[in-house]
Amino acid sequence: MDKNLYADHIATLRSRYDDIMEQCGFDTLNVFSGAPKVQFLDDNYYPFKVNPQFKALVPVTDNPHSWVIYRRGQKPKLLFYRPVDFWHYVPPAPQTFWSDHYDIELLSKPADAKAFLSADSSHERAAFLGEISSFEQQGLDGWPIGIPNPEELLARLHWARAYKTPYEFACLREANRIAVQAHRAAEAAFRNGASEFEINLAYQQAAGQGENRMPYGNIIALNEHAAILHYTHLSDQRLPEADLKTFLIDAGADCNGYCADITRTYAFRDGEFAELVAAMDEKEQELVAGLKPGLPYPDLHRECHHKVGQLLSQFGVIKTSAESAVESGLTGTFMPHGLGHFLGLQVHDVGGHQTAPEGGITPPPVEYPFLRTSRTIEENQVFTIEPGLYFIDSLLAELKDSDLAKEVNWDKVDALRPFGGVRIEDNVIVHKDRVENMTRDCYTK
Template sequence: MDKKLYSEHLATLRNRYDEILEQCGYETLNVFSGKSKVQFLDDNYYPFRVNPQFKALVPVTDNPHSWVIYTRGKKPKLLFYRPVDFWHYVPPAPQTFWSDEYEIELLSKPADAQQFLTAERAAFIGEPEGLQGWPLGDHNPEPLLARLHWARAYKTPYEMACLRQANQLAVRAHRAAEAAFREGASEFEINLAYLKAAGQGESQMPYGNIVGLNEHAAILHYTHLNTARLPETELRSFLIDAGADCHGYCADITRTYAYRDGEFAELVAAMDEKEQELVAGLKPGVAYPDLHRECHHKVGQLLQQLGVIKTSAESAVASGLTRTFMPHGLGHFLGLQVHDVGGHQSAAEGGITPPPQEYPFLRTSRTIEANQVFTIEPGLYFIDSLLSELKDSALASEVHWDKVEALRPYGGVRIEDNVIVHSDRIENITRDAYEQ
C-alpha cells in the first residue's frame, strides 16, 4: 500500500478525532484491540476478531492485547503486543507503510499496557472484560461512539484503495469458485477453492462464506458447506456470497450461476441487468429506502415476466407480495465491517431513523452522499417457510403455484456489487475488478 496515501488518510483521521474528542470533552482515547476468548470447557480459543474501532486507527487486525492511545494534537501511540511465547506465532515489530505514523511501544505482557494508559479526561473503546481497575476513562461513551460511527461513513482515498484491493482478491476467488462448480465440486470443495484463490483462511474472511448449491441458495445465510458431491444430472444452480480482507477493509460480493441453459439462466441474466440499473441509481441526495422500493418494483417485474405472479409489479409491491420473494434489504454500508456502522443513524450526534415499517431488514435509512460505499444486492428466492405463509394468506390467489414449484429446486438468485459513490459519478469496484 502507498505510504503517502496512508499518511494523508491518517492526517484526515487525526483532524476528525481531534474535533470529536473536543466536542465530547475528552483529551485521550484508549482503544483496545481485544483479546482472544477461551472456548467453554476447553483450553482452545475462538478465532480472534479485532475491535473495529481499533483497526479504524491502525491496520492491525490479528494482534490481541494491543492498544492505540490517541491524544488530541499528538502523534498516536501504538502498544503492540509481542509476548515471549513458544506456543504461538509472535508477530514481528511493525516495519511497514504505516509504522512511521505511530509512536510504537512493544508489550511483552498484557498488563504492561497500564503504565501507558490514563483515565484523566479519557474515554475507552473496547470490551472491558478482564480490565477491571485499569486506568481507562469512560467506557464506550455513546456520544463519542455516535460521532465516530457517523464519520466512518465517509471514506478517504486510502480506504477506497483498500476496498478496491479487497474486491480484486474476492473476484479472483469468485472465478475459482465458479470453475469448481462447473467441474462438479461439492460446496465444501468450492469453498476450499475460494479460500485458496483468495490466499486467505476462514478466520481472515470478513464473514462466513455462503456457498449454496440448488435449494441451498434459498437459505440467505447458508454456511453448512455440504461435503457430498452431487451427480451431474442433479446440478442446477449455485449461489456464492463471499468476500476478502485488505488491511481490515471488506469485500462483500455475491454471484449466482445456472449449471445449464434454460429459464433459471435467463432469470440470472435478467437479475444482473436489474442490479446494474439499481447501481446506477446510487446518487448523492437519493434516500436509500427509495432505492430499496425501486428494487421491489424490479423484483415484481421479474416475477411477472417469469409467470410467477398474476398481478402487476406495482400491485405486487403495494400488497407486499414481493416481500415473500425478496425478504432482505437492498444493501448496506461497507468498510471496516461488512455491515458497516451508522446505517440507521440520524445525525453525528446520534439518533436513529428506523427503516420503513414494511421493510424492517433494510440496513440503511440514510440519504446517499459522496464518499460513501454501499453494497447493492437484489435477490429473488423461493424460500419454503415464506412460501408456506403466502399460501395461507389472502394473496395466495395472486400466485401461479405450478411455476413456483418449477423454480423452487433452484433456490434463488442474488447479485451483489460494491460501489463507491463520488460527487459526480459512481464507481462499481466489483465490476471493475471483473474487467481486469
C-alpha cells in the same frame, strides 16, 4: 500500499478525531484491540476478531492485547503486543507503510500496558473504546482506562466512518480484486462438479485467505440451499451432474481490515433459470446506477422491489402487475432482505440507521424491517447493492395460506423452487458525479 495515501488518510483521521473528541470533551482515547476468549469447558480459544474501533485507527487486525492511545493533537501511540511465546505465532514489530505514523511501544505482557494508560491520567478526561467484558476477563479491571464507550463519542465516530478516504477506497478496491479472483475459481470448481466444501476450499486458495481472515463466513450454496439467505453449512457431498442446477456464492475478502462482500449466482445449464439470473443481473446494474447523492436509500430499496416485481411478472411467477405486487407486499415473500448496506471496516458497516452525527436512530420503513440503511446517500460513501429473488419454503407456505395466494402461479413456483434463488451483489463507491462499481471493474480486468 501507497505510503502517501496512508499519510493523507491518517492526517484526515487525526483531524476528525481531534474535532470529535473536543466536541465530546475528551482528551484521550484508550482503544483496546481485544483479547482471545476461551471456549466453554476447554483450553482452546475462539478465533480472535479485532475491535473495529482499534483497526479504524491502525491497520492491525490479528494481534490481541494491543492498544492505541490517542491524545488529542498528538501522534498516536501504538502498544503492540509481542510476548515471549513458543506456543503461538508472535508477529514481528511493525515496519511497514503505516508504522512511521505511530509511536510504537512493544509489550511483552498484557499488564505492561497499564503504565502507559496511567501516564498523565490525573488531568485528562479519557474514554475507553472496546469490549469491557473482554478486558475485564484478563484480570485487568481497575485500570485507569477512562469512561467506557461513551454514547455520543461512538455515535460521532460511527457517523464519520461513512465518509471514506482515498486510502480506504484503495483498500476496498484491493479487497474486491482478491475476492473477484476467488469468485472465478469458485465458479470453475462448481462447473467441474465440486461439493460445497470443495468450492469453498477453491475460493480460499485463490484468495490466499483462510476463514479466520475472511470478513464473514462464506455462503456456498448449491441448488435449493440458495434459498437459505445465510447458508454456511458447506456440505461435502458431490452432486451427480444431472442433479446440478444452480450455485449461489456470497463471499468476500480482506485488505488491511477493509472488506469486500460480493454475491454471484450461476445456472449449471441454459434454460429459464439462467435467463432469470441474467435478468436479475441487468436489474442489479440499473439499481447501482440509481445511487445518487441526495437520494434516501430507502427510496432505492422501494425501486428494487418494483424491479423484483417486474421479474416475477416477466417469468410468470405472479399473475398481477409489479406495482400491485409491491403495494400488497407480495414481493416481500420473494425478497425478504434489504437492498444493501454500508461497507468498510465491517461488512455491515456502522451508522446505517443513524439520524445525525450526535446520534439518534431512523428506523427502516415498517414494511422493510431488514433494510440496514435509512440514511440519505452522500458522496464518498460505499454501499453494497444486492437484489435477490428466492423460493423460500417457510415464506411460501405463509403466502399460500394468505389472501394473496390467488395472485401466484404455484406451478411456476414449484418449477423454480429446486433452484433456490438468485442474488447479485456489487460493491460501489458514490462519487460526486459518478458511481464507481469496484466489483465490475475487477471482473473486466
